[in-house]
Amino acid sequence: MSDLPLLGVEEEFHVVDLESRRAAPEVDALLAKLDGAEFAPELQRSLVETNTPACGTLDELRAHLQRLRGRLQAVAEPLGLGVVAAGTVPLAEPDGDAISAGARYERMQHEYQMLVREQHICGAQVHVDVPDRDSAVQVVRRVAPYMPILLAISASSPYWNGRDTGYASFRSMVWSRWPTAGPPGHVETAEDYDTMVSELISSGTISDPGMVYFDIRPSAHLPTVELRVCDACPEVDDVVLVAGLFRALVGKAREDLAAGLPLPESPRYELLRAASWRAARSGLEGDLVDLEGPSLVSPPLLVGQLVDQLRPHLEELGDWEQVLELSQATLARGSGAARQRRVFGRRGELTDVVDVLIAHTQSRIPDIEHAQTVPATPTLLVGYRPEDGERPAFDEAVSESGTVLPHYGWMFRALDRLGPRGMVAAESALHAEQRARGVTFRVGDGDTDRLFPLDLVPRIVTAEDWTGLTAGLAQRVRALEAFLRDVYGNREIVNDGVVPAQVVDDAPGWSRLGKLVPEGAVRIAVAGVDLVRDRADRWLVLEDNLRVPSGIGYSIMSRRLIRSVMPDLEPPKGVVGLEPVPGMLRSTLLSATELDAPGHDEVALLSAGPSDSAFFEHRLLAEHMGVPLVMPRDLQVTEDGVYLVGSGARRRLSALYRRLDQGDLLRAEGADLRPIGRALAGAVAKGHVALLNAMGNGVADDKLVYAYVPRMIEYYLAEDVLLDNVTTYPCVDPDRRAEVLDRLHELVLKPVDGYGGKGIVIGPHADRRELAELADKVRAEPAGWVAQDLVKLSTHPTFCAGRLEPRAVDLRAFVLQSRLGERTSVEVAPAALTRVAPAGSMIVNSSRGGGAKDTWVLR
Incomplete structure (x- = not known):
């Protein structure tokens, strides 16, 4: 013009x-x-x-x-x-x-x-x-x-x-x-x-x-x-x-x-x-x-x-x-x-x-926008008692006296205005929205799709807490990345006696395919780290997930669903938005490619398909990243690269965001109906394609290796540990095993190769017969078990059967690593997912009846 x-x-x-x-x-x-x-x-x-x-x-x-x-x-x-x-x-x-x-x-x-x-x-x-x-x-x-x-x-x-x-x-x-x-x-x-x-x-x-x-x-x-x-x-x-x-x-x-x-x-x-x-x-x-x-x-x-x-x-x-x-x-x-x-x-x-409104019309900010009020006990919290047996649990929203903590005050005012009937109606609307959008998951093979269990009451993580968590999470993932490069290379941490050779060599997740990853490549592109707290001032790492951690997509969709069905429950000013997260994921994926090479942005998300329990999440993330969602049958591996084929199109891919288990990938058939996993690993070794997360990552996230992560931080980074582990006892160690067998009734026992809460035995909740059977299993295969001190997980108000109840919660945080030239950038995404245990349980996994909450991280 x-x-x-x-x-x-x-x-x-x-x-x-x-x-x-x-x-x-x-x-x-x-x-x-x-x-x-x-x-x-x-x-x-x-x-x-x-x-x-x-x-x-x-x-x-x-x-x-x-x-x-x-x-x-x-x-x-x-x-x-x-x-x-x-x-x-x-x-x-x-x-x-x-x-x-x-x-x-x-x-x-x-x-x-x-x-x-x-x-x-x-x-x-x-x-x-x-x-x-x-x-x-x-x-x-x-x-x-x-x-x-x-x-x-x-x-x-x-x-x-x-x-x-x-x-x-x-x-x-x-x-x-x-x-x-x-x-x-x-x-x-x-x-x-x-x-x-x-x-x-x-x-x-x-x-x-x-x-x-x-x-x-x-x-x-x-x-x-x-x-x-x-x-x-x-x-x-x-x-x-x-x-x-x-x-x-x-x-x-x-x-x-x-x-x-x-x-x-x-x-x-x-x-x-x-x-x-x-x-x-x-x-x-x-x-x-x-x-x-x-x-x-x-x-x-x-x-x-x-x-x-x-x-x-x-x-x-x-x-x-x-x-x-x-x-x-x-x-x-x-x-x-x-x-x-x-x-x-x-x-x-x-x-x-x-x-x-009068003030904003004149471009003034009134004092009331900064005011904090501590309400009396809302009607919805009458009778709410955050207790674990005889000992009060730490509740993140409600004090022991039953009053709402200040940073939750405005939220419970809004919930109280809704009342039980309004929340029941919102819950019904939530389920209708989930069905319309296909927000489902599946526990295992043969199971039908279920609505993802999502609670109406969001959890708040304060800016002070998030600042501390961000530093500790970044530190932990940097150490785990160094460990993976080391154990598939010179094994210096083993040779120096910091981690026993048996811990690495017998790890269920160790794979010779991990040796095929090119030197300098980022192995942990997306880490999911599970955190718990047992008091206001202490967070602990419960578990590391470095293979195909799920939850980012459910975190994004949870925010959108809760806003949709409860529009008057507005987040406070300063809640970190989740909209940039798919872009962060895409940037992480692209960073594994040669940015100046033709076709560097031809990347895709690799899924097992509708049979995967988290297929909804795969679809959502691919859509929001603007990348194709592909299955092994869509891929062809040749001498010169990995190609996306089908629908008359054939284009070479530079990177794949892996969202299916390594074993499933090795068994999967490609477009030529032959197993594709090893051919894909070979293409990774030649630098023809980047696979994120890398194969072989499982050696770093089983429950026995977990016990040695604080040592990794001190060994590789020469730093003080910022986020503690839960005290862990490797049963492969004779002295620790003897202590564990004496204290089975007060410890939590976990199989080293367990996932999704499978096989966990909580000693204080087990009967005499269960403990006797557990002792036999530990004696027969000590390397397959670790024990941990029982942590009293914090609780959070959760809407169930028309009222609020305290339920145990954990927090899955996501750490992204990108290659920037010769260095690696570590970024903690704000899309944390709070997982919620069923009544009377401390196991939060969805496969064991757990659910989730929208999580509001404050700036």
């Missing part, structure tokens, strides 16, 4: 009484003191509109928005009034008849009745210049599919008539009742558009062109395209972000039109309506509809894709850096609806919400 289009914004505001914080029909008093050129009445006398001049830059637009808001507030305050920029104001009386004067408004009240009485809603409209009306109609058609994204960004109206509606933008639900609201009509020229409007007027549906309330339309009185779908936004920055994105969308549409590109095929009208409904329901806190699928995707992914797509046009307009920064800030801060719910959660007062 040779000339940059101007843009302007019309903002609507609620007028509220500062004493009652209720909507006040006092706009006439305001307008009497304001310049009529920039301020105007709206349908309701509790609403007022401002109009910026046409602006060339976003900075100029921001200055005018702030100026007009400041002028409004300066006039309102002496009158005992406040001004609120939001889709709805929480305290209003939508059945009133305080309609502004004028024949047009009176005619609308007579014709539309309750629709008019309920118009206590405010929007933000953006105008962008177009050269003529034919161009305007074409631009409208091309930009219409993006309206739901802009609605989600602006969503700021969760409360209606004193209640939480469950929507992020209830304003759009009210607005959609108008007969001409929604996606624009399928017309292609100004003549077609004008004919459509004339027919609507002739039908008696509307009385003038200004009553065409499409989400986007040619302006009824200006040479512009007008965006009408958005809520009024408390934050000026959100208005500027929407305006910047909209102007770039208009610019892209005009460029496509000038290039002679035909109109793209429009999504079905019903799907556009559905996408808008989903945006109104979710805001930026739940999934949105990607019309390309269609499929449900996270808002940061969809917004990020839109910003990237518009980059050339934003750069031409000089808006790229500002829009990118504003989009990232808005995604981190969350929607206006989420912020209102967080405020309400602190004390349960809608007047607090109004006060905060």
Whole structure:
């Protein structure tokens, strides 16, 4: 475009009484003191509109928005009034008849009745210049599919008539009742558009062109395209972000039109309506509809894709850096609806919400947003006792006296408002969402798919705890990586007597295939480390998983599901988002390839297929990483590489993210119906393909080798151990074995090659016969067993059978390693998965009846 289009914004505001914080029909008093050129009445006398001049830059637009808001507030305050920029104001009386004067408004009240009485809603409209009306109609058609994204960004109206509606933008639900609201009509020229409007007027549906309330339309009185779908936004920055994105969308549409590109095929009208409904329901806190699928995707992914797509046009307009920064800030801060719910959660007062909205409208941060309150015992926690036999267990949310710990206070206020009946309904909705999305797992061969057991009450990991865990986890994985390279190489740790040779040589996971991994390659790309705590100030490592650890995908989906079914349970400000995690995984995978080589980004996730218990997770991660999901039958190994074949395509792969067990891979058949595992290992040895995680990793994560990890840290890193092990006794050691046999009744015994909680015996919970049989097994095969001190796992409130119960929990954290030149980068992903034991148990594995929780890591 040779000339940059101007843009302007019309903002609507609620007028509220500062004493009652209720909507006040006092706009006439305001307008009497304001310049009529920039301020105007709206349908309701509790609403007022401002109009910026046409602006060339976003900075100029921001200055005018702030100026007009400041002028409004300066006039309102002496009158005992406040001004609120939001889709709805929480305290209003939508059945009133305080309609502004004028024949047009009176005619609308007579014709539309309750629709008019309920118009206590405010929007933000953006105008962008177009050269003529034919161009305007074409631009409208091309930009219409993006309206739901802009609605989600602006969503700021969760409360209606004193209640939480469950929507992020209830304003759009009210607005959609108008007969001409929604996606624009399928017309292609100004003549077609004008004919459509004339027919609507002739039908008696509307009385003038200004009553065409499409989400986007040619302006009824200006040479512009007008965006009408958005809520009024408390934050000026959100208005500027929407305006910047909209102007770039208009610019892209005009460029496509000038290039002679035909109109793209429009999504079905019903799907556009559905996408808008989903945006109104979710805001930026739940999934949105990607019309390309269609499929449900996270808002940061969809917004990020839109910003990237518009980059050339934003750069031409000089808006790229500002829009990118504003989009990232808005995604981190969350929607206006989420912020209102967080405020309400602190004390349960809608007047607090109004006060905060007034402050944000003027770009002020009120003290209440930083206030911490410690509530009395909520109703849901009456009778809740975190005990383990006679000894109280450490509960992460509730003190021994039954009071909620401060950082959980706002959460239990929200849960208490839901009450048992509301939580039962949310649980039912959760199961319906899981079935719709196929969030399932399978315990073993022959078992049917089950819904993944997910609890409604999230767990919080504080910033202080996470900082300590991050350092300790990174240290541990660095040492384990060094151990793997060493034992498949010079075996220095064995030769120096730090780890006994028998521990390595007899390890069930040792494999000669581990020797085929090229020198310098990262062996542990993804580690899953299981952690427990038995008191507030101590975390312990329970187990390392270095082969094909699962859980990242379930962690991501858990967040999305809980937000979907309990929209009023908003995370506190500062919860680390999970949206970057698939990108982190993809970067880890790509780091194993030669970045300057052709086809370096031809990577895939390798799965056993639908028979795998975690196949849902494999699908989700492949989709979110943007890589193919492949099975051994899709692969062909030749002398010069590994190829993805089938469906008429054949392309060489540079890396595979392995998500099937090594034994299953060795037995699997490739595209040529011959076993593929050893051929694949040979391709890895030749450097033709990277396989992450590497074969042979099992030597480093069995329960006997676990006992020596603290020694590895001291030996390889020369550092003090930051995260302790649970005290472990290798039964292969005669002295330790004798002690274990004397203390079987008070220790936990684990088979060295066990997984998924299989074979574990908890001494205090076993009877005399079980202990006698266990003693015989330990004597017969001491190298196959380790014992550990019994750790009293912390508990966490878990919703079960209509009430909250304390259940034992652990935490699976995920550590990613990437190759960066000659060094290895270690990063702890924020997608930690809390696993929950069944009642009366301390074994959290899903194969033993365990479940999971969404885990909120604070910054």
